[in-house]
Amino acid sequence: MSNSEITNPRLEKNLSALAKKNPLLAGQLRLLQPNKKYEVFIGEDPLNINIYDKEDQVALFQNEPLDEVQNKIVEFESLKLYPFFYFFGIGNGIFFKLLLQNKSLKKLFIFEPELELIYIALNFADFEQDILDERLLIFWTKTSSFGELDQYLVKEGQWIYSRIYNLHIYNNYYGRYSQECLFINTILTRSLEHHVVAVGNDSTDSLIGIKHHIANMPKMIETPSLLELIKNAKNTNTAIIVSTGPSLYKQLELLKEYQDYVTIISVDASFPILVKHGIKPDIVTTLERVKETAEFYKQTPKEAQENVIFAITSIVHEDTTNSISNGIKSFSMRPFGYTRFFELKEYGYAGIGMSAANMAYEIVVLSRFERCIFIGQDLSFSIDGKTHSKDAIFGEKESQYKQKENIGDKILIEAYGGDGYVETTSVWKMFLNFFEKDIADTPYPLDVINSTEGGARIHGTRELSFRDSLSLVTKDKKKQIKLQSPTKEKIKENTKQIESKVKEFLEFGYKKKKSVEKTFLKVVKMTEELEKLNKENKLEKINWTKLEKILDEIDDIKLYFQDDLFIKAFSDAVQSYIVHQELEFAKIIVRPVNNLIEKQVKQIDWLYAHKFWLFSLAGGMDATLEVVKEEAKNWMKIPEKFYKESYIRTLSKGDKKQEE
Incomplete structure (x- = not known):
């Protein structure tokens, strides 16, 4: 169907949005000749849309389409806190329009084996803003590959949720596409696995890398x-x-x-x-x-x-x-x-x-x-x-x-x-x-x-x-590659810069580390109180206000990982500690809460989960700072304050008094 033949304004809005985010798919849809394999039937309710496969002589929905959609919404109610969903099959699109109303949903991936079904779905639901916001990502399986998809599968750290990953098959109709479904599942699991493995599970390599980088910088700039x-x-x-x-x-x-x-x-x-x-x-x-x-x-x-x-x-x-x-x-x-x-x-x-x-x-x-x-x-x-x-x-x-x-x-x-x-x-x-x-x-x-x-x-x-x-090579003699070394002035300028950045690294790092340690000690104290109350059968005396305040502090610490300076300074050294714990935290995050008791249990689980998380984070930061300090002192003067008692992992009396 040519562009001039598209008369449905909803479809045109969807295609225009898609052209900005996935121009290849938008172009393929504009060239599609509709009504070849499928015929659409609309009931008295305009959302009661069934689609008939003329080749296989079967309908997409075996029962009333709207009933199936509503049953599916109920089925996914228990997953309402999941930030990412992956579906094989788009159906008539109505279920996904309803699913996108959930504000907890960050991204919805749909992989559809039939181009014509994507075209039909885009006729019946307005996805324009969701496509532009990249909350909805639609892919035709015939043009999908690992190289193409992986970039979309990591933008918001989806791999952190890899332990709750599932490729949902939209309905029974899509069972006939088992090979395509397995192919997409292989790509998705490969991507999630790749990014988890790339993080590693040992910080030693990262610390060695930091050590060598600091040692090599004076040579590098020459x-x-x-x-x-x-x-x-x-x-x-x-x-x-x-x-x-x-x-x-x-x-x-x-x-x-x-x-x-x-x-x-x-x-x-x-x-x-x-x-x-x-x-x-x-x-x-x-x-x-x-x-x-x-x-x-x-x-x-x-x-x-x-x-x-x-x-x-x-x-x-x-x-x-x-x-x-x-x-x-x-x-x-x-x-x-x-x-x-x-x-x-x-x-x-x-x-x-x-x-x-x-x-x-x-x-x-x-x-x-x-x-x-x-x-x-x-x-x-x-x-x-x-x-x-x-x-x-x-x-x-x-x-x-x-x-x-x-x-x-x-x-x-x-x-x-x-x-x-x-x-x-x-x-x-x-x-x-x-x-x-x-x-x-x-x-x-x-x-x-x-x-x-x-x-x-x-x-x-x-x-x-x-x-x-x-045989494709032209036999012209190659020239020698010649490189210019930096000037003395440039070397001097860069020397000043790396010395200044080392001091900034230590100043910033020790300040943040101290904050992490203070929150860790509060978590330790709170867990000790909880264990004591549990032992005495006095859980009704839990100070929920105090606990929630500590949870807020944990959330503030977690926001460090959105701070570009903190990411630069510490992410590589601590991510092997942090990421593998975050993979487990994802299970807690998506656990639904239906009453006050479930909420309180979730809060306690969240507190305990972050006890070792904070300890690991503080330890990784400390190790990083020590490596930077010890290597840099071989070629620059480290300010004395970075060796003082106030910068090691202890709290001063004033800090303890303030905490109490």
């Missing part, structure tokens, strides 16, 4: 910035990202033949392999904080580093930076909160993904290459159980990656070429997720080719043999 690198990295039209999967070895001969005509961006683990085979990369990426990364440079001749640009992040170990002695180091910052705190924008931000190859792809996109070719990007075990290429310095079967013995325990993903499945690990799967997200989000028409010829399929790439992909 090197060419990330901005300088991406301005000059494109010395050919084609970038080849060289990873270290088992399939890499078979590609080395061709890569050597073409090395003078392409830009080779190698991950650090591939560097020794390339050197051994007479191949000099243009750029080598390193983003890991572990000491072992230095071995990739220690075990290669120093002369092999000459004229190579080593794009390294500010969180790498000092052994890594020290082992790069002949190359050109270009530091950058990963997009962590604590790196953003220092506001050195020219040095940020690369390393959004979790691997050196993810970082390499970011550099390719930022530098605006016209073509990107992956080799060695297996992201899976080879048929014979290998994890890495021949000549990899830690061997072809790294012990940290182990195949599962039982088929039910294996993580299987689609194989390269779509021919069956291959076994991967949770870490490699996370790398794959970042690739597919980044490829989907690439802001210009980059030709992304996967020439790994093995391993996992990376959706969003073209699959070509390495020889065929190289």
Whole structure:
């Protein structure tokens, strides 16, 4: 149906709103020829709308449509505090219009396998404002993918509610779309899992990253910035990202033949392999904080580093930076909160993904290459159980990656070429997720080719043999990449800035930590009172006014996580403590309250849940502040006040008196 034929003003308003938020779907709906598969029947009540499937000769509603809608509203009454809903099937749209009247509902996702049913639903309900506010998000399953959907599934931290996630099938009619439903459910669970796993469950790595970042900053500001690198990295039209999967070895001969005509961006683990085979990369990426990364440079001749640009992040170990002695180091910052705190924008931000190859792809996109070719990007075990290429310095079967013995325990993903499945690990799967997200989000028409010829399929790439992909390369000699180091004046300016930001970090951090500790002590005291009253069977003497005041203070502390400065300073170090507790808190949040007793029980549960939460938060903040202070004192003078008794985790007598 063409745009000129749309006469229903409600439909036009919905489509216009949809065009601003999901232009592809809006365009598809405008081109749709209606009444092909479905016929609409409206009863005496204009909301009593049934839809007949002419192909399968079945109605969407087996009973009175309005009765079914009303029964469904009653069914979802117990879920009225859920902030996010996911539905497979849009039906006639009336149920969702009623559901959106619930102010607790932040986002409603609808995945519909039939484009014509979306069109019909948009005729009968005014969704304009809900679409514009992004409270209602409608997707046609035929054009849905992980890369496209993931960005919508994280905007408001939906993954915090992953333990209460459910994909609701609208009604029995949609049972005929079981494969599409499973496909959507796989995408949703994959996204939720990806973001929970990415947070991690151990703060140690984050604290090590902060430690290295603080230690490396004086060195970082003396090197060419990330901005300088991406301005000059494109010395050919084609970038080849060289990873270290088992399939890499078979590609080395061709890569050597073409090395003078392409830009080779190698991950650090591939560097020794390339050197051994007479191949000099243009750029080598390193983003890991572990000491072992230095071995990739220690075990290669120093002369092999000459004229190579080593794009390294500010969180790498000092052994890594020290082992790069002949190359050109270009530091950058990963997009962590604590790196953003220092506001050195020219040095940020690369390393959004979790691997050196993810970082390499970011550099390719930022530098605006016209073509990107992956080799060695297996992201899976080879048929014979290998994890890495021949000549990899830690061997072809790294012990940290182990195949599962039982088929039910294996993580299987689609194989390269779509021919069956291959076994991967949770870490490699996370790398794959970042690739597919980044490829989907690439802001210009980059030709992304996967020439790994093995391993996992990376959706969003073209699959070509390495020889065929190289046939697209123009054999023009590449120019050398030249980078300018910052001037002495710029280094001096940035030195002042990082010193000033360290002081600001400590001043702000200790103040906030003290506030968290005071609330924690109040929670401890209140829980002790509750336990005493419970033991004495005197629960009627609970001071609810005092308890509610403490709950308000907890809410105030939780608002810290909406404060950009607090997020920058502490989110990375404390999120592994906090997030996994928040996943459980979600169950309490959505628990309905029907009377005063249920409300009071919920309040007590909320209080107890946050006892360890506050303890964890204060501990994580304290550890972060100590790391910043101890590392920064190696290159700047730390004000004495940050070492005084008032800044450690105790309350002064005055504070105690005020609390009482």
